[in-house]
Amino acid sequence: MFETKDTFGVGFRPQHYGWVTTHCPREVDVFEIVSENFMGVGGRPKFFLEKLRENYPIFMHGVSLSIGSQGPFDPLYLKKLKELIQFIQPAMVSDHLSWAQLGQRNSHDLLPITYTEESMNDLVGKVGYLQDYLGRRFFLENPSAYVAFSGGDYDEAGFFAELLKRTGAGILLDVNNLYVNLKNLNQDPEDFLRALRPQDLGYIHLAGHSDQGDVLVDTHDHPVPEAVWSLYGKAREYFPNTAAVVEWDDNIPEFPVLLDECNKARHYSSNGTLPIPAALSTLSKNVEPVSASNQTQYAKFFGQIVRPFGIEKDGTGPLKTDLPVKAATGLKVYNHAYFLRLEEVLVDTFPGLAFVCEEEGFRYIVAAYLENCPPEGSSLRSVGATLAAFLRDSEAEARVDFDFGVPLAVLGDLAALEWARSEAFVADDQGQFLMPDDLKAFTPDLWESAVFKKPASVQVVRCAFEILPVLHALDREEVPSPPCEASAIYLVYRRDFAVFEIRLSEEEARLLEALEHGARLMDACDALGADLPGHYGSEMISLVAGKLLEWAGQGFILLAQSKEAAHARIADLVL
Amino acid sequence: MKERAFGSIVASAVAGLFVMSAAHAQDAAPEAKAEATKAAAYCQNASCKGKSACQGHGNESCKGQNSCKGHGFIEAKDGAACKKAGGKWMTK
Numbered sequence: 001m002f003e004t005k006d007t008f009g010v011g012f013r014p015q016h017y018g019w020v021t022t023h024c025p026r027e028v029d030v031f032e033i034v035s036e037n038f039m040g041v042g043g044r045p046k047f048f049l050e051k052l053r054e055n056y057p058i059f060m061h062g063v064s065l066s067i068g069s070q071g072p073f074d075p076l077y078l079k080k081l082k083e084l085i086q087f088i089q090p091a092m093v094s095d096h097l098s099w100a101q102l103g104q105r106n107s108h109d110l111l112p113i114t115y116t117e118e119s120m121n122d123l124v125g126k127v128g129y130l131q132d133y134l135g136r137r138f139f140l141e142n143p144s145a146y147v148a149f150s151g152g153d154y155d156e157a158g159f160f161a162e163l164l165k166r167t168g169a170g171i172l173l174d175v176n177n178l179y180v181n182l183k184n185l186n187q188d189p190e191d192f193l194r195a196l197r198p199q200d201l202g203y204i205h206l207a208g209h210s211d212q213g214d215v216l217v218d219t220h221d222h223p224v225p226e227a228v229w230s231l232y233g234k235a236r237e238y239f240p241n242t243a244a245v246v247e248w249d250d251n252i253p254e255f256p257v258l259l260d261e262c263n264k265a266r267h268y269s270s271n272g273t274l275p276i277p278a279a280l281s282t283l284s285k286n287v288e289p290v291s292a293s294n295q296t297q298y299a300k301f302f303g304q305i306v307r308p309f310g311i312e313k314d315g316t317g318p319l320k321t322d323l324p325v326k327a328a329t330g331l332k333v334y335n336h337a338y339f340l341r342l343e344e345v346l347v348d349t350f351p352g353l354a355f356v357c358e359e360e361g362f363r364y365i366v367a368a369y370l371e372n373c374p375p376e377g378s379s380l381r382s383v384g385a386t387l388a389a390f391l392r393d394s395e396a397e398a399r400v401d402f403d404f405g406v407p408l409a410v411l412g413d414l415a416a417l418e419w420a421r422s423e424a425f426v427a428d429d430q431g432q433f434l435m436p437d438d439l440k441a442f443t444p445d446l447w448e449s450a451v452f453k454k455p456a457s458v459q460v461v462r463c464a465f466e467i468l469p470v471l472h473a474l475d476r477e478e479v480p481s482p483p484c485e486a487s488a489i490y491l492v493y494r495r496d497f498a499v500f501e502i503r504l505s506e507e508e509a510r511l512l513e514a515l516e517h518g519a520r521l522m523d524a525c526d527a528l529g530a531d532l533p534g535h536y537g538s539e540m541i542s543l544v545a546g547k548l549l550e551w552a553g554q555g556f557i558l559l560a561q562s563k564e565a566a567h568a569r570i571a572d573l574v575l
Numbered sequence: 576m577k578e579r580a581f582g583s584i585v586a587s588a589v590a591g592l593f594v595m596s597a598a599h600a601q602d603a604a605p606e607a608k609a610e611a612t613k614a615a616a617y618c619q620n621a622s623c624k625g626k627s628a629c630q631g632h633g634n635e636s637c638k639g640q641n642s643c644k645g646h647g648f649i650e651a652k653d654g655a656a657c658k659k660a661g662g663k664w665m666t667k
Contacts, residue, residue, distance in 0.1 A: 014640065036641040063643045096643065110643055144645065210647040220644040249644040329650075337646040344646075345639045381639040422639070 002057040002091040004030070004203060005241040008266045009059065010258045011248060012052060014045070019255050021051040027259055028056070030091065032245045035062040036379045039080040042428030043457065044497040053088055059203065059245060060090040061172070064378040066106075067126055067140070068099030068113040070295055077378050082134055092202050094139035094172040097123075097160070102302040104376045108341055108383075109305070109334060112145040114294050115152040115159040120166075122294075127167040139170040139202035142192070144177040144209075144218035146330035148185050148320045149297055156187055157195040164200045171196060173242075174205035175231045176224070180216045184325040189231055193238045203243035206232055206265055215325045217333055221250035224261055233268055305334045308371055342370055342383055349384040350418045352474040353411060357404060364402040365391070365411070372399055381426070388416035392464075406482050413463040413483075417471050420459035420492040421499045427456035431558035438559075439549050447521055452548060453560035454515040457494040460504065463487070468501055495555060511547055518560035521545065 009030035012020065020031070031052055038049050052058065062081065065073070085093060098110035113119050131138050142160060154162065164171060173196070178189035206229075208222030224232075224246065236242060246261040297318040304315040316327035323330075343366045347354045354362045369390050375383045390396060391412030400408060431453055442450065454460075465483040468490055473480035489509040492501050504512070507528060514527030524544045551557045651657035 034641050034643075063641050108641075143643075146645075210645075212647060212649070214650075217645040217647050218643075219647050220642065221647075247643075249640075249642040332650070333645065333648075336648040340646040340648070349639055379639070380641045383639065 002030075004057075004091055004243045006266075007057075007203075007243040008262050009056075009243070009245045010262050011061075011245065012058075013249070013252055015252045016255045016258075017045075017048040021048050021055070024055050025255070025259060028262055030057045030059060030243065030245070032059040032061050032247075033088075035060045035081060035084060035093075035095075036064050036381075039077075039084050039379070040428055041426045043424075043426050043494060045426060046428065047497060049088070058088050058090045060085065060088060060093045061141075062093075062095035063110065064100060064106075064108075065095035065130075066098070066100040066378070067095065067123065067130070068097065068111070068119070069101045070122075070298065073126070073130070074101075074378055078130075078133055085134060085136070092139055092170075092172075093134065093136065094141055094202065096143045097140040097163075098143045099298070101378070102298060105302070105306065106375045106378060107302065107305050107334075107338055108375060108380055109337055110143040111298075111301070111305070111334070112143065112148060114149045114297060115154040115156060116294065117153045118294050120154070120159065120162065123163055124166050127163065127169050131167070131169065137168065137170055139172045140164075141172040141174050141205065142177050142181075144174070144180040144184075144216075146184055146215055146217070146325060146333040147301075147316075147327055148323060149301075149318055150320050155191070156181070157192040160192070161195040161197075161200075164196070170202040171200050172202050172205060173235060173239075174207070175235050176205065176207040176209055176228045176247075177218060179225075179228050179231050180209055180218050183216045184330065185323050190234070193235055196239070198239055201239045201242050203245060204232065204235055204239075205245055205247055206261070207247040215329050215333060219250055220247050223257075224264070229264070229268055232265070236268070301331075304331055305338050306370075306374065307335060308367055309339070311335050339366075339370070341380070342366065342375065345380045345383050346387065349422050350387065350415055352418055352471055353414050355474055356414070356470075356480070357411065361402050361404055364400050368396075368400045381422075384415075384419055384422070388412050388419055391415055410465050410467070410483060413465045413467040414470060416461050416463065417467055417490060417492065417501070420461045420490075421501075424457045424459050424492050424494045424499045427494065429455040429457050429558065431455070431560050433555060434548075434552040434557045434559050436549055436553045439545075439552055447545065449520065451518045451520055451560040452515050452524065453518040453558040454512050454556065455558050458512070458556050459492040460509050460512050461490045461492060462509065463490065468503070471501070491556075493554075493556060507543075508547065511544065512551075512556070515557070521548075524548075 007029035009028050009032055012031040012033050033049070033052075038045060064077065065081075067073075081093075096110045097113065099113060100107050100109055100111060113123075127138065127140070140160075140163070142156065160171060163169065173192075175189070178187075178192055181187040182189050206224045207218065207220045208224055208228075210217045210219040210221065232244070244265045246258060246265060248258060248261075300315075300318050304311045307315070311328065311331050316331055319327040319331065321327050343363065346366055346369075347362070353365075357365060365387075369387055373386045373390050377383070377385070389412070391400075391408045396408045396412070404411060433455070434452075464485060464487060466486050466488050467483050468488065470480040470483050489504040489506065490501050491504045491508075491512070492499060494500075510527050510529075511524055514524050519527070521541065521544060525540050528540065528544065548557055649657060649660045651660055
């Protein structure tokens with residue numbers, strides 16, 4: 001078991017995957033991963049995760065649990081989280097005491113909760129369920145906030161202390177967030193430190209933020225500022241030997257810069273001064289009675305966050321107005337972040353599309369897409385899942401009021417290819433890849449009973465335009481010519497952690513599509529359009545089996561069940 | 576009994592394939608490799624955007640990364656004010 005006392009680490013980010021797993025810096029005791037970036041993910045990210053796991057203890061830190069949302073957890077999310085925990089065997093697992101989801105819609109942000117008895121009772125039940133389900137202690141992080149809800153039965157420190165006491169959960173204490181909340185919300189960080197018991201502490205987060213004059217934003221794009229170091233020193237006085245991790249998520253520097261921050265965390269000693277304004281000690285810590293249920297307040301707040309291009313003038317209704325940050329300013333931080341975060345993800349996922357549309361045109365697409373297809377999944381990776389369908393829809397031209405010089409269906413085809421690339425790149429293939437030698441060893445019975453499957457890292461994309469040359473021109477950073485309108489089917493596949501594309505014939509496409517959810521040889525023959533299902537000549541079977549052999553050599557075919565299961569099925573048939 | 580009737584012809588149909596399968600696979604791989612080549616406005620804080628070290632086409636590993644970072648922006652009345660503040664005017 002990993003002893004976490006006096007251990008110091010940093011976040012494991014894609015920019016450093018190669019360097020870290022090659023050099024294995026000894027100055028770092030532990031790495032922290034963002035859980036969602038590895039849940040249900042294979043390919044290159046999983047390869048690096050396995051290498052990391054071999055060399056370091058890992059803290060798993062989530063951002064999408066949305067424990068503060070009304071209603072039960074997403075069962076699929078919990079299942080994937082548990083699978084990742086079992087795979088990694090992390091030293092600690094955490095997420096934020098916040099919410100993101102309202103109904104089916106997801107803000108992909110860490111929204112503040114109301115500190116009410118209603119919230120407390122709800123959260124005590126959910127934390128208990130979570131810890132039982134995962135079979136381990138869970139750690140909750142104090143989030144940064146730019147607004148606070150009116151009313152409440154607790155302040156943040158009292159709420160955390162009570163919740164931890166009643167559930168046995170721990171806290172991931174983010175001292176940068178304490179500092180941001182001090183400046184934005186006048187919350188005394190030392191109140192927070194005093195309220196906690198030593199046994200509540202998991203580890204400490206350190207990060208940088210942006211000072212925008214009238215509000216601090218927790219951007220994780222700067223070195224840890226001196227004021228936060230000072231607060232860290234104070235926290236270490238209260239809780240000596242507590243582990244600490246430095247987070248850096250934007251404008252990510254070379255790894256040695258992170259190492260310096262990690263070393264500073266190890267050797268920092270407080271001078272005992274805290275950057276707390278004198279006036280703070282006179283602030284009332286009383287809380288007001290609740291005026292509206294969580295559900296109503298959250299719905300009003302959420303409506304403003306996801307409102308396209310700005311909040312309403314009277315949109316601050318359920319928010320406190322006596323804070324250092326004006327309620328409207330704080331609300332705008334969330335509103336802007338909603339659009340900017342999703343746009344950033346879409347640019348990352350569809351770089352070719354973003355390039356050909358140019359910045360302004362792409363923003364029109366993003367705005368219309370988010371309005372018509374708001375994000376629902378818990379991971380940012382799923383945000384672009386329906387962009388191609390949106391652009392190909394007959395209503396799209398009316399919804400995206402911008403002249404791109406080509407039909408939107410062309411852009412839809414480009415989006416479809418780029419989405420397939422993205423999916424193929426991270427797909428976590430389940431099953432046994434078949435090699436030609438495996439098939440050579442198949443008996444006729446096994447040929448008949450085996451269930452063949454197309455791996456998720458192999459994607460079939462049907463297009464109305466010859467779009468692949470466009471994408472390849474963009475890969476070479478050339479300006480592409482508009483594509484011809486002609487049906488084209490492409491196979492996007494992963495090999496050695498890189499993604500490639502080839503053209504497919506109609507028959508090949510139908511065959512691979514038939515294998516999407518697993519199919520036996522006879523089902524595959526059906527897909528090729530035999531006149532009478534189940535009655536095939538040897539020519540058809542040779543054609544299909546030949547393709548399976550060819551694709552086995554290229555890594556396009558899985559055996560969906562074990563050979564033992566296939567043999568068991570043969571036994572059933574014989575009986 | 577569809578399965579058993581079907582199975583009786585599988586043996587003969589696939590028997591001849593094994594000889595050619597290796598050649599098939601080897602031919603196909605190089606081919607694959609060869610091919611493998613309306614609204615109000617935001618003033619976005621330019622320093623918070625587009626600095627990802629893993630930008631590229633197709634094969635980068637940081638698409639859609641989840642994180643708990645916030646996003647900076649600048650409050651500005653118009654494009655000129657935004658630019659003066661070092662931001663990037665985003666309008667529709």
